[in-house]
Each structure stands twice: as C-alpha cells, then as structure tokens.
Amino acid sequence: MKAIILAGGSGTRLWPVSRKNYPKQFLKLNGSASLLQQTAERLTKTVSPEDIIVITNNDYKFHVKSDLDFLPLEHIILEPVGRNTAPAIALGIKYCVEKLGCSEDEVIFISPSDHVIKPAGKFARYINLSEKIAKAGHIITFGIKPDRPETGYGYIKVRSRNSEFRNQKYFKAERFTEKPDAKTATRYLKAGDYYWNSGMFAFCIKTMIEGFQRHVPQIAKMLDMSFDEMAANFKKMPDISIDYAVMEKSDKVVTVPLDIYWNDIGSWDSLYDVLDKDKNGNVSAGDVLPIDTRNTLIIGEKRLISTIGLEDCLVVETDDAILIAKKGEAQKVKDIVNTLKKRGRREASEHLTTYRPWGSYTILEEGPRYKIKRIVVNPYEKLSLQMHHHRSEHWVVVSGAAKVAIGDKKIFIHENESAYVPKSTLHRLENPGKVPLEMIEVQNGEYVGEDDIVRVEDHYGRKHEKL
Amino acid sequence: MKAIILAGGSGTRLWPVSRKNYPKQFLKLNGSASLLQQTAERLTKTVSPEDIIVITNNDYKFHVKSDLDFLPLEHIILEPVGRNTAPAIALGIKYCVEKLGCSEDEVIFISPSDHVIKPAGKFARYINLSEKIAKAGHIITFGIKPDRPETGYGYIKVRSRNSEFRNQKYFKAERFTEKPDAKTATRYLKAGDYYWNSGMFAFCIKTMIEGFQRHVPQIAKMLDMSFDEMAANFKKMPDISIDYAVMEKSDKVVTVPLDIYWNDIGSWDSLYDVLDKDKNGNVSAGDVLPIDTRNTLIIGEKRLISTIGLEDCLVVETDDAILIAKKGEAQKVKDIVNTLKKRGRREASEHLTTYRPWGSYTILEEGPRYKIKRIVVNPYEKLSLQMHHHRSEHWVVVSGAAKVAIGDKKIFIHENESAYVPKSTLHRLENPGKVPLEMIEVQNGEYVGEDDIVRVEDHYGRKHEKL
Numbered sequence: 001m002k003a004i005i006l007a008g009g010s011g012t013r014l015w016p017v018s019r020k021n022y023p024k025q026f027l028k029l030n031g032s033a034s035l036l037q038q039t040a041e042r043l044t045k046t047v048s049p050e051d052i053i054v055i056t057n058n059d060y061k062f063h064v065k066s067d068l069d070f071l072p073l074e075h076i077i078l079e080p081v082g083r084n085t086a087p088a089i090a091l092g093i094k095y096c097v098e099k100l101g102c103s104e105d106e107v108i109f110i111s112p113s114d115h116v117i118k119p120a121g122k123f124a125r126y127i128n129l130s131e132k133i134a135k136a137g138h139i140i141t142f143g144i145k146p147d148r149p150e151t152g153y154g155y156i157k158v159r160s161r162n163s164e165f166r167n168q169k170y171f172k173a174e175r176f177t178e179k180p181d182a183k184t185a186t187r188y189l190k191a192g193d194y195y196w197n198s199g200m201f202a203f204c205i206k207t208m209i210e211g212f213q214r215h216v217p218q219i220a221k222m223l224d225m226s227f228d229e230m231a232a233n234f235k236k237m238p239d240i241s242i243d244y245a246v247m248e249k250s251d252k253v254v255t256v257p258l259d260i261y262w263n264d265i266g267s268w269d270s271l272y273d274v275l276d277k278d279k280n281g282n283v284s285a286g287d288v289l290p291i292d293t294r295n296t297l298i299i300g301e302k303r304l305i306s307t308i309g310l311e312d313c314l315v316v317e318t319d320d321a322i323l324i325a326k327k328g329e330a331q332k333v334k335d336i337v338n339t340l341k342k343r344g345r346r347e348a349s350e351h352l353t354t355y356r357p358w359g360s361y362t363i364l365e366e367g368p369r370y371k372i373k374r375i376v377v378n379p380y381e382k383l384s385l386q387m388h389h390h391r392s393e394h395w396v397v398v399s400g401a402a403k404v405a406i407g408d409k410k411i412f413i414h415e416n417e418s419a420y421v422p423k424s425t426l427h428r429l430e431n432p433g434k435v436p437l438e439m440i441e442v443q444n445g446e447y448v449g450e451d452d453i454v455r456v457e458d459h460y461g462r463k464h465e466k467l
Numbered sequence: 468m469k470a471i472i473l474a475g476g477s478g479t480r481l482w483p484v485s486r487k488n489y490p491k492q493f494l495k496l497n498g499s500a501s502l503l504q505q506t507a508e509r510l511t512k513t514v515s516p517e518d519i520i521v522i523t524n525n526d527y528k529f530h531v532k533s534d535l536d537f538l539p540l541e542h543i544i545l546e547p548v549g550r551n552t553a554p555a556i557a558l559g560i561k562y563c564v565e566k567l568g569c570s571e572d573e574v575i576f577i578s579p580s581d582h583v584i585k586p587a588g589k590f591a592r593y594i595n596l597s598e599k600i601a602k603a604g605h606i607i608t609f610g611i612k613p614d615r616p617e618t619g620y621g622y623i624k625v626r627s628r629n630s631e632f633r634n635q636k637y638f639k640a641e642r643f644t645e646k647p648d649a650k651t652a653t654r655y656l657k658a659g660d661y662y663w664n665s666g667m668f669a670f671c672i673k674t675m676i677e678g679f680q681r682h683v684p685q686i687a688k689m690l691d692m693s694f695d696e697m698a699a700n701f702k703k704m705p706d707i708s709i710d711y712a713v714m715e716k717s718d719k720v721v722t723v724p725l726d727i728y729w730n731d732i733g734s735w736d737s738l739y740d741v742l743d744k745d746k747n748g749n750v751s752a753g754d755v756l757p758i759d760t761r762n763t764l765i766i767g768e769k770r771l772i773s774t775i776g777l778e779d780c781l782v783v784e785t786d787d788a789i790l791i792a793k794k795g796e797a798q799k800v801k802d803i804v805n806t807l808k809k810r811g812r813r814e815a816s817e818h819l820t821t822y823r824p825w826g827s828y829t830i831l832e833e834g835p836r837y838k839i840k841r842i843v844v845n846p847y848e849k850l851s852l853q854m855h856h857h858r859s860e861h862w863v864v865v866s867g868a869a870k871v872a873i874g875d876k877k878i879f880i881h882e883n884e885s886a887y888v889p890k891s892t893l894h895r896l897e898n899p900g901k902v903p904l905e906m907i908e909v910q911n912g913e914y915v916g917e918d919d920i921v922r923v924e925d926h927y928g929r930k931h932e933k934l
Contacts, residue, residue, distance in 0.1 A: 289807075291799055307790075320771060321771040322771070322772045322784060324780075340771075347771050369865065370907075372839070398834060398837040418861050418885065420885065440839060442865070
C-alpha cells in the first residue's frame with residue numbers, strides 16, 4: 001500500500017496567517033507539528049515511511065523537505081501547475097507504476113495534507129480495512145457522520161439498506177453533492193444516510209486507471225505517456241476534481257463511514273472548534289490581554305492584543321495585516337482576499353517573511369528610497385550569485401558568520417561587522433558556519449523592488465541567465 | 468485678560484494611541500491640528516496670542532513649542548512635578564503677576580488643552596461675557612447643558628430660581644458632584660438644574676488669591692514666595708484639583724451655561740461621537756477594509772485592518788499594540804493600562820517612536836544581542852555627545868546628510884553612506900543640512916538597553932556628568 005499526500009494547495013481561508021507563499025498545510029496551528037507533519041505521522045501507523053509520496057509544487061518543495069525530513073527526496077512529486085485533484089492523483093499513480101514499480105493491484109490511499117483527525121490509532125484501523133475493500137475492486141471514499149447541518153462541506157448520500165453490504169462497514173455511494181444551503185444541510189442531517197466528504201480515498205491502481213479510461217479519457221490518454229512526458233504536458237490536464245471526474249460517475253464507489261473526530265480546518269471558525277478553550281471559552285496565542293471577553297479566538301504574532309467586552313469574535317494578527325471577524329462569518333475571509341487580489345495588494349498572497357531554500361528574509365521597513373530586511377541564511381547554505389542595477393546594499397551581521405563575495409573580493413564578516421555592496425556589482429552571500437547567519441540589510445537606491453535582480457548562478461551553483 | 472492652557476496631562480484613556488510619552492493633547496485626532504492647537508486657535512479669537520500661557524512639564528516642552536510656534540518660549544511654564552489643577556493654576560497666577568506684571572484685577576481664563584468645542588465664534592462671545600462677570604468678583608465655572616445621563620463627567624448644580632441672577636446669563640453654583648452612577652445621572656438630567664463641569668474657569672487674580680487664602684492656606688502660603696521659589700518647592704504642593712480646593716467651598720462661584728457642542732474626548736466612545744461617519748456609521752482612518760461592518764471606529768496606523776460582521780466596536784491599531792473593544796466599554800481601557808503598568812510593560816506609557824527635542828527615533832526590531840532603530844534628526848539639530856559601554860553602532864544614512872564625530876574623527880556621511888561607532892567611544896550625531904536626516908542604526912552588543920549611555924554634553928552643548 002502506498003499513501004499519496006496532496007500538499008500543493010495554497011488555501012487562503014485562514015488568511016492572513018495562511019497565504020500562497022506559506023499555506024495552511026505547513027502551519028503549526030494546533031500544536032508543535034504542522035498539519036502536513038501530523039498527516040504523515042498519522043499515516044505511518046499503517047504505511048511505512050518509504051511508502052509515502054507527497055505531491056506538491058516547486059514553491060513548496062523545501063517546506064515539504066524540512067517538514068518531512070525522513071522522506072526520500074524523490075518521493076516529493078512536483079506539479080508543474082495546479083490542476084485540482086484528478087490530474088494530481090493521475091500523476092501520482094503514474095509515478096507509483098513507473099518509478100516505484102508498483103503492480104496494478106497495489107492499493108493507494110489518497111490524503112489531503114491539512115486536516116485534523118483523531119484518534120490516530122482508530123484511524124489506522126480504518127486504513128487497514130480500506131485496503132481489503134479496495135482489493136475487492138471498490139473505490140473507497142471516507143465519510144464522516146455529520147453532527148450538525150454544516151454548509152461548508154460536500155456530502156455523500158449512501159444506499160444504507162443494501163443486502164450486499166450487510167456488514168455495514170461500508171455502503172454503496174449513491175450521490176455526491178456540492179456544499180448545501182442551510183435548509184438542505186438540515187434535511188441531510190435528518191435523513192441519516194448522508195455523510196461529509198472527507199476528501200480521502202483508497203483504490204487499487206487498476207481500478208482507478210479504469211475509472212479514468214471510462215470517465216475522463218483526456219486524463220487516461222496522458223496516462224499512456226511516460227511520467228516525465230506527463231509532467232511536461234501537465235498544463236494540458238483538465239482542471240477537475242477527482243470527485244467530479246470519477247467518484248460521481250463510477251459505480252464502483254463505496255463509502256466507509258469514519259466514526260472519529262475530523263476537521264478540515266476550513267475556516268477560523270473550525271480552527272476555534274479544534275483548539276482547547278480557557279474557562280471563558282477563549283482560545284488565545286501570543287501576547288494577549290482579554291478583558292470581559294468570551295468565546296473568542298485571539299491569535300497574535302508579535303504585537304500586544306487587548307480586547308474589551310468581545311464575544312464570539314475571531315481576532316488574528318500578523319506582521320502586516322489584522323483580521324477581526326464575528327464568529328460564523330469567517331467564510332467571508334475569501335471576499336477580503338479576492339478584494340486584495342483585485343487591488344494588486346501583496347498581502348493577498350505574500351507575508352513580509354519569505355521562505356527560500358537557503359533560509360528566509362523579512363521586510364522590516366520600506367521607505368521612498370530604501371528597504372530594510374532581516375536575512376537568515378541556514379548553516380552551509382548560500383544565495384544566488386547576483387547583482388542589482390538600482391540599489392546598493394549595506395550588510396550588518398548580527399549573529400553567525402558570513403562568507404561574502406563582492407566583485408572579485410572574497411571576505412568573511414562576523415557579528416558586528418559590516419559589508420557594502422555597490423550597484424551593478426556581482427555578489428553572493430553564504431553561511432559557511434554551523435549556526436544560522438542573521439544579518440540586517442539596508443537597501444538604498446532609486447528603485448528597491450525585488451525584481452531588480454540579475455541572477456548569474458542559482459543557490460545550487462547552476463548557471464543562470466547570461467550577463 | 469490672560470488665558471492659561473493646562474497641557475501637562477498624560478491621559479491614557481485613549482491608549483494605545485495616547486501614552487505618557489505622547490499624550491492626547493498633542494494628537495491630531497479630529498483633523499489636521501492637534502487638540503492643543505485647536506484650543507489655542509479657539510482662544511485667539513478673543514485673547515491675543517501673546518496673552519496665552521501654557522502650563523506643561525519638561526517632557527512635553529518641545530511638543531508645545533512645535534505645536535504653538537507663535538508662543539514666546541517664556542510663556543511655556545514647566546511644572547517640576549504633576550500636582551493636579553489647583554497648584555498649576557496657582558503657579559500660573561504667580562507667573563502672571565511676577566513675570567508679566569499683571570494687575571490683581573486682570574481676568575484669567577483657564578482652559579484644558581484636550582477638549583473639542585464648536586462653534587469657536589459663539590464660544591468667543593462666552594469668553595467676553597465671562598470677563599465682565601469675573602470683574603464683578605465672581606469665580607466662573609462653565610457648564611454644559613446635559614443631553615444624556617452621562618456618567619463620565621462631574622456635574623454642577625445651580626440655583627436656577629434666583630433673583631440676583633434674573634438675566635439667566637449665569638447662575639449661582641450650589642454644588643459640585645463627582646461622576647454619578649447611571650441612576651443619579653438620570654435624575655440630574657430630569658432635574659434640569661445640573662450642568663456638566665467643563666473644566667474651564669475664569670476669575671480675577673485677586674478673587675482667586677482670596678479663594679486660596681480662605682480655603683487652601685497650604686497653597687496661599689506658597690503664593691508669597693517668588694515664582695522661582697514656588698517652582699523649586701512645587702513638589703510640596705498638595706495634589707488637589709481646583710474644583711475640590713476652591714470651587715466647592717467658595718460662595719463666589721457662578722456657572723455660565725454654554726449652549727455649544729463640547730466633548731472632552733475622554734474615551735474612544737466620545738471620539739467616535741465627534742468624528743464624521745460614513746453611510747454605515749463607520750469611522751475609519753488608515754488602511755482599512757471593512758465587510759458587513761457597522762457603527763464601528765477603526766483607526767489604523769500602518770497595517771491593513773480587515774473586519775467582518777463587526778457592529779458597535781472600537782478597533783485601534785498602533786505599531787506595538789492593538790485595542791479591540793465593544794463600544795460603551797471603552798472606559799475599561801484604564802484597566803488595561805493599569806495591568807500593563809503592574810507588569811512593568813513599556814507599552815503602558817511609551818510608543819515605539821520616542822520624540823526628542825532634536826527629532827525622533829523608532830525601534831524597528833529588537834533581538835537577543837541587537838536593536839534596529841530609524842533615527843530622524845531635524846535640520847540644524849544635534850544629539851548629545853555620548854558613548855555606550857556595551858554596544859557598538861552601525862549607521863546607514865538613507866536620506867539627508869549627517870555630521871558625525873566618532874572619537875577624534877569628524878566626518879560627513881550622506882545618503883547610502885555608513886559609519887561605525889565602536890563601544891566606549893565618544894560620538895555625536897548632527898544634521899548640518901536643510902532637510903531632515905533619516906538613518907538606520909543597527910546596535911550590536913551584549914546589552915542594548917537605552918540606559919547604557921554616558922552623556923558628556925547634552926544636545927544644547929551643555930556639559931553633563933563627568934567621564
């Protein structure tokens with residue numbers, strides 16, 4: 001059995017904390033491990049680590065790498081472009097067959113990377129069960145028994161009274177529905193034979209390939225290519241979910257009801273549900289001072305957040321944006337993100353801190369003709385060989401050691417030492433040491449945009465654009 | 468007639484914007500002028516600028532100076548310590564008599580520095596009226612006709628049916644009351660002969676001196692000293708308000724009802740009342756994105772503030788602290804400030820930006836062994852000649868020119884140039900130019916507290932502690 005984790009999403013429903021440049025699955029929202037780490041941890045109770053594959057994209061590759069250090073690098077599959085779940089799963093299947101030499105009878109378990117599920121032990125038993133059912137030729141969807149008329153999830157209607165499934169361990173899936181309105185959701189809840197669609201699946205490789213052949217020839221056709229061809233032509237894939245492409249159409253689909261706690265952390269409201277509350281029903285993280293405040297989520301990053309007389313609110317503070325919402329209305333966060341996108345605002349998709357394979361940089365301050373950054377370079381890492389035409393840079397090391405190339409000059413600078421990089425001068429920054437290098441960069445010039453950069457060699461030392 | 472403006476207060480009821488190091492009277496809360504500037508502006512409709520005196524303290528001297536540049540420097544009286552209104556007024560009276568040579572019949576108008584009053588024209592007529600009444604030997608308090616059972620103000624009960632005041636332009640003041648509870652306030656409102664105590668007064672010098680002699684001998688005694696002696700012994704003054712010291716006891720007190728708009732901006736709630744609302748009843752300043760938000764005050768400084776489904780809330784964001792309160796509960800802001808004080812938190816009294824006579828500095832970032840500041844030095848200003856034993860400093864000029872003395876070295880550095888100040892080395896920073904000097908300072912060392920500083924000469928060039 002192989003487990004494929006889908007980790008290419010760039011969810012913005014937890015904006016301003018989750019953004020395209022650092023999305024939900026990599027966040028430590030409910031403890032010391034990221035949601036991706038928790039997902040892998042859960043799976044390793046039944047699947048051995050070397051049987052886990054992660055599908056993500058190039059921007060997130062190093063996040064996956066640092067979150068799942070046990071993972072063989074070649075088990076991180078990169079989608080050239082985002083194309084929803086069906087193409088991603090097809091790419092994963094191709095990878096298992098061609099690169100890992102899986103037989104057509106191999107069972108594959110598909111899991112999102114950003115859900116909370118507990119207890120892990122009980123969940124593991126469901127995975128084992130699903131392997132048996134999948135080997136019998138079924139495509140398995142996992143359903144959650146609803147405990148409220150939730151309008152935020154898709155539902156699966158099952159045929160509950162059904163001779164061939166007398167054991168009740170699983171049901172024939174009859175119909176998949178979109179997110180319902182409140183009235184419909186209430187009806188589903190009453191009916192009793194509707195389950196939340198958890199977004200997890202299990203199937204034999206051949207069963208799913210048949211499914212593609214019968215229902216999405218566009219994708220089936222590409223399965224005949226080699227993995228590399230398929231990846232190269234990935235953008236031609238239809239942008240379509242596995243539910244819509246196969247599940248809703250195939251007659252092989254069954255639903256295994258999961259009697260466990262499941263939460264897709266699809267909004268600040270649902271995060272509030274997951275976390276432990278204090279005696280006033282508040283959830284708070286960071287530097288928080290609540291007065292007469294009840295049933296409120298307060299997540300701070302740096303700044304002091306003081307509240308007075310708040311009830312049923314959500315307060316989320318980041319370096320550059322603050323969200324204050326009435327509980328129950330958190331789904332409107334997407335309206336904010338869309339508005340920001342329309343206005344071309346950086347805050348829609350990027351944090352002030354940008355993570356790179358070599359470390360990270362944070363914009364501390366931006367003025368008319370200057371920009372100040374804190375740069376952290378991880379041990380033994382180096383940045384690309386580069387130059388800027390419109391800005392010069394002043395570097396002051398505040399901790400660690402830096403190996404600096406400026407023009408033909410190569411020097412080491414240490415804590416409390418500085419270096420100056422003139423305009424249009426090739427330079428490279430490197431951390432030769434064993435501890436992170438932390439330095440302050442003061443940029444100066446008529447233009448201090450990120451795109452004023454000419455890369456000659458990337459951080460792996462590979463040649464780039466010509467000068 | 469002289470007008471004395473009391474501008475020594477360090478109000479924290481508008482925390483986090485108003486703090487001890489930059490209090491309310493200097494803030495531009497309702498337009499382009501600070502409350503102090505608006506106060507002076509109002510008074511100059513009847514009093515000539517050179518007849519205006521401001522009582523404040525040394526920390527605020529340069530704020531007053533830059534807000535009221537028309538004011539002769541010697542008209543800024545500095546209280547050595549804060550001692551409430553009675554001692555302040557006594558000091559002001561002494562100043563008028565000894566330094567300005569006022570006669571005992573001179574009328575003095577006392578005004579707080581942080582209230583909103585309109586229209587100014589009508590207010591001016593009341594001041595003229597009060598001069599006549601004061602000359603007749605009365606001590607005048609100005610009352611505002613209540614339009615709601617306000618619990619946030621003190622009240623004055625007047626004797627409304629009163630032969631000697633048939634003209635109804637003023638009444639005999641019968642009783643001063645503390646802030647009442649809601650029930651009592653409602654009774655006052657019904658009664659019709661209660662007025663809000665506006666904190667403004669007018670009187671002849673001799674009338675008030677008599678008042679002190681009769682009711683507060685402690686203060687009267689000090690009035691026999693010279694102004695300089697009085698200032699030197701100011702800390703011996705009783706900490707007492709003029710209301711309590713004289714108004715409540717004297718039989719000369721009358722109340723002039725003011726039929727104008729008056730607001731003491733005593734809380735975020737009352738600021739909301741003063742400001743113009745949009746069609747949703749919202750008041751917003753800064754980078755704000757409200758969705759389904761009503762009757763809410765949102766004041767942002769730098770960060771994007773997005774709100775969803777808020778109603779009747781107050782949101783105030785500053786560099787280091789955020790306040791989110793339900794409207795009507797803003798008076799609890801003092802609980803927050805007190806809690807912060809108890810915990811020894813800087814945020815209780817200081818902003819990240821500190822204003823000095825020579826300019827200002829802002830803490831951009833603080834780490835274990837470093838601190839980053841943006842320093843702004845006004846044209847022709849200089850800092851003290853100083854040294855630090857535990858930190859060295861890297862300076863990078865981002866705009867303007869700096870004249871820098873480091874040890875015996877004297878150099879000029881300009882935009883995009885830098886300088887290094889080693890530990891325990893005397894240095895001085897100066898702006899010799901015509902535009903503000905803006906520079907980034909990266910401090911480095913085992914201790915980066917503000918108190919690691921040895922001043923040899925202050926910014927006026929006066930010798931300081933010995934080396």
